[in-house]
Amino acid sequence: MKLLIAGGGTGGHLFPGIAVAEELLTRKAGNEVLFVGTRRGLEARLLPELGYPVRFVSVTGLKGTGLGRRIGGFARLPTALFESARILRRFRPDLAVGVGGYASGPTILAARLCGIPTVVLEQNSVPGTTNRILGRLVDAVFVAFPDSRRFFPGHKVRVLGNPIRRQLLANFLHGNAPDNDRFNVLVLGGSQGARGLNRIAADAAQRLAGEPIRWVHQTGARDLESVQNAYAEGDPRVEVEAVPFIEDMSAAYRRADLVVGRAGATSIAELTVAKKASVLVPFPHATDDHQTLNARVLVDAGAAICCPEATLSADGLAETIHALCRDPERLGRMARAAASLGRPEAAREILDACEGLVRRRRGLAVEG
DSSP states (O other): OOOEEEEEHHHHHHHHHHHHHHHHHSSSTEEEEEEEEEETTTTTHHHHTTTEEEEEEEOOSSSOOHHHHHHHHHHHHHHHHHHHOOOOOOOOOOOEEOOOSTTTTHHHHHHTTTTTOOEEEEOSOOHHHHHHHHHTTSEEEEEGGGGGGGGGGGGEEEEEEOOHHHHHHHHHHSSOOTTOOOOEEEEOTTTHHHHHHHHHHHHHHHTTTSEEEEEEEOOOOGGGGHHHHHHSOTTTOOOEEEEEESHHHHHHHHHOSSEOOOOHHHHHHHHHTTTEEEOOOOOSGGGGGHHHHHOOOOOOOSEEEEOOGGOOOOHHHHHHHHHHHHHHHHHHHHHHHHHHTOTHHHHHHHHHHHHHHHHHHHHHHHHH
């Protein structure tokens, strides 16, 4: 099977695509995958490092930008469609999957026009504009949250979860690596960083300088220097490792007692598979406030505490972390609640459905 995966930009879009690619390539010798993204997205750096082939199209966002950029974005669409069609003709995929991000729209539309079976993965509780439009054109839509079904034609949508990279599945099957001497807090600003969260978390660490807490703080490349300076200028008793991007997320989750981070769909899925209690600070400018709705799923299950950034202070975050640090029973209940929501088989189930769609299309073609 030859699979084309379109989209990216951020880890939230890209990592589910990587999870599906991993499942495909380990399933059968001869399977092939090709990613399509933009040169400005995370995919341009990460996919070559991981050994995946990637092609690029010239497309930018249309929503939430100034009038000039919107006009420029619309003007680039014909070029992006042409580039997508050329990639499709050369690769000749059996199926095209859109995972969200700028490249997803024109590539999936081009695949549809070329008669190639198409699928959309929607990771968030509230889909973006592109996926809402594509959902009416593609053959199937696979969603992570049951509430997302209402945005798509009922006969096309299935709730299969958000696919997780293979390296993280070990966290679901095996235990953690507890540190009896330290309470380990993992702060995740997202693959692109999160300036407000980074600042509040660094300040909260200072309030807890006298506690036996070890911090691992993913800052994003943009905020690395400012966060490192904040720790360096603060209390020397704070034990911290601040890095721009964590390559081995499996190990980072395994060591963590508590995770503090945004509520992107991929983060939510990883927390449930890794069985981690969390303090979630939704990105306040997310489209349709979808991160707050994502977080609500874990909060309602008792797996997380949600703290809106607009009302969160360093003192408040420090107090929340300190209370959980001193209450291992509650922490354990939250971790078990997170595990109850985990969908470790999502990548397998999604690829099974994709293969079934390809077989049905081929069968119809033969009958015709």
